[in-house]
Amino acid sequence: MEAAVGIADREGLPAVSMNRVASSLGFTTMSLYRYIKSKDDLLMLMSEAVCEIEIPEVSEGKGWREQLREYVETCIRLMRAHPWFTDIPIMGVPITPNNLKMVDWPLRILRDLPLSEYEKMSTVLLLSGYSRFYGVMMRDMDRAIESGASPDSFSGLMYGGALRQLVTPEAYPALYPIVAAGVYTEDDGNKGEAQTDFDFGLERILDGIELHVSRART
Amino acid sequence: MEAAVGIADREGLPAVSMNRVASSLGFTTMSLYRYIKSKDDLLMLMSEAVCEIEIPEVSEGKGWREQLREYVETCIRLMRAHPWFTDIPIMGVPITPNNLKMVDWPLRILRDLPLSEYEKMSTVLLLSGYSRFYGVMMRDMDRAIESGASPDSFSGLMYGGALRQLVTPEAYPALYPIVAAGVYTEDDGNKGEAQTDFDFGLERILDGIELHVSRART
DNA sequence: AATAATTGTATATGGTGTATACAGTATAAC
DNA sequence: GTTATACTGTATACACCATATACAATTATT
Numbered sequence: 213m214e215a216a217v218g219i220a221d222r223e224g225l226p227a228v229s230m231n232r233v234a235s236s237l238g239f240t241t242m243s244l245y246r247y248i249k250s251k252d253d254l255l256m257l258m259s260e261a262v263c264e265i266e267i268p269e270v271s272e273g274k275g276w277r278e279q280l281r282e283y284v285e286t287c288i289r290l291m292r293a294h295p296w297f298t299d300i301p302i303m304g305v306p307i308t309p310n311n312l313k314m315v316d317w318p319l320r321i322l323r324d325l326p327l328s329e330y331e332k333m334s335t336v337l338l339l340s341g342y343s344r345f346y347g348v349m350m351r352d353m354d355r356a357i358e359s360g361a362s363p364d365s366f367s368g369l370m371y372g373g374a375l376r377q378l379v380t381p382e383a384y385p386a387l388y389p390i391v392a393a394g395v396y397t398e399d400d401g402n403k404g405e406a407q408t409d410f411d412f413g414l415e416r417i418l419d420g421i422e423l424h425v426s427r428a429r430t
Numbered sequence: 431m432e433a434a435v436g437i438a439d440r441e442g443l444p445a446v447s448m449n450r451v452a453s454s455l456g457f458t459t460m461s462l463y464r465y466i467k468s469k470d471d472l473l474m475l476m477s478e479a480v481c482e483i484e485i486p487e488v489s490e491g492k493g494w495r496e497q498l499r500e501y502v503e504t505c506i507r508l509m510r511a512h513p514w515f516t517d518i519p520i521m522g523v524p525i526t527p528n529n530l531k532m533v534d535w536p537l538r539i540l541r542d543l544p545l546s547e548y549e550k551m552s553t554v555l556l557l558s559g560y561s562r563f564y565g566v567m568m569r570d571m572d573r574a575i576e577s578g579a580s581p582d583s584f585s586g587l588m589y590g591g592a593l594r595q596l597v598t599p600e601a602y603p604a605l606y607p608i609v610a611a612g613v614y615t616e617d618d619g620n621k622g623e624a625q626t627d628f629d630f631g632l633e634r635i636l637d638g639i640e641l642h643v644s645r646a647r648t
Numbered sequence: 649a650a651t652a653a654t655t656g657t658a659t660a661t662g663g664t665g666t667a668t669a670c671a672g673t674a675t676a677a678c
Numbered sequence: 679g680t681t682a683t684a685c686t687g688t689a690t691a692c693a694c695c696a697t698a699t700a701c702a703a704t705t706a707t708t
């Protein structure tokens with residue numbers, strides 16, 4: 213796992229092959245199969261290895277809002293530390309210890325809220341889904357910025373030149389002003405905005421949950 | 431595109447190879463390269479082809495809430511019609527006509543709301559992210575149910591037997607009651623619950639947006 | 649010391665994406 | 679109408695991939 217995760221961190225998920233991992237340890241490809249049944253298993257174990265995180269105590273002191281924020285931030289941090297994380301295809305819900313811990317944690321935060329079990333689970337899925345999505349987005353931005361040093365073909369989340377030609381006010385009336393303003397392109401203080409952008413969405417979700425909770429209380 | 435999408439619909443994305451697509455049309459592999467530069471392009475074009483959707487008029491009559499619901503439902507429907515859609519790895523934001531239309535549409539719905547351009551974009555990303563996430567989830571459930579006819583190794587979103595052994599009340603205090611209750615397993619009227627579950631999250635998001643809008647208005 | 653289990657390797661199969669060189673065929677230019 | 683040029687499909691080849699199988703070397707157990 214150490215070797216595989218290291219390769220993925222340094223060179224991306226496509227670089228992770230059974231051969232690559234095995235030979236990085238000084239063994240032949242097939243020797244790896246003595247310990248890991250398949251490539252799918254390798255990926256699963258990688259994801260599991262990376263989810264080995266110390267989870268903070270769920271305290272009564274801090275409010276559930278702040279604690280959920282911490283949860284989401286942790287998820288994001290994980291995905292930024294391992295940009296390949298969101299590249300691994302998810303075949304169903306990963307039923308593995310550490311992954312399940314990352315479900316149990318937010319559920320524990322919601323424990324005393326007046327929500328049904330279904331609603332709690334749904335809330336967690338909502339938040340983890342949001343994390344995952346924004347993890348993908350930030351990964352893309354990082355990649356774009358990284359490769360933006362080289363040719364100016366694109367940088368930022370949305371490619372500059374081609375986009376501006378494609379997005380005419382007639383065809384995309386609502387998108388046009390956004391592209392024209394240079395939102396999410398290199399003209400823009402992009403990294404910072406993505407952050408506030410991320411916070412905006414998160415706060416909306418938390419607002420929505422809070423509203424529902426307060427309605428349930430009355 | 432027709433051929434490629436057809437193969438993906440019927441046999442899943444892994445079945446889509448340059449060879450497969452070409453030979454399904456009675457040509458050799460390399461002939462396909464005369465028209466599509468690479469496999470990545472093929473996938474991009476497939477996604478683009480599938481996003482060719484007639485987008486309803488954005489009317490003043492219906493409220494933005496309902497119209498956003500329609501948007502999300504359309505996204506979900508698309509992903510259910512083409513379960514491979516969420517399998518295609520997203521390398522950056524797809525800057526293609528139809529994909530951009532699927533961004534312009536919800537932006538148009540938000541047009542007259544008192545939100546900044548950034549906030550609008552962020553809202554759209556929030557909603558499309560939610561759609562995508564739940565699309566993945568429903569795809570997984572469909573797959574599970576489909577293969578649940580055969581061996582009883584698993585069905586439902588969370589595998590039954592193994593999960594119940596793994597999730598002890600000590601290790602996963604908050605998750606335990608949920609698993610014990612059989613949420614998202616085969617013991618459960620799963621398909622219906624996923625639906626209400628999906629709605630729950632969506633309504634929380636919409637609530638959050640509405641709250642923010644009403645705050646911005648005052 | 650003999651037997652069994654574990655661990656690593658060599659080889660082979662059938663797949664993948666794609667670069668290159670070539671052959672035929674349709675179109676355009678003279 | 680012939681010639682030249684573009685277009686379109688093919689054959690071959692390469693490097694890589696995941697993995698099945700058969701075998702050798704090592705280690706552990708009896």
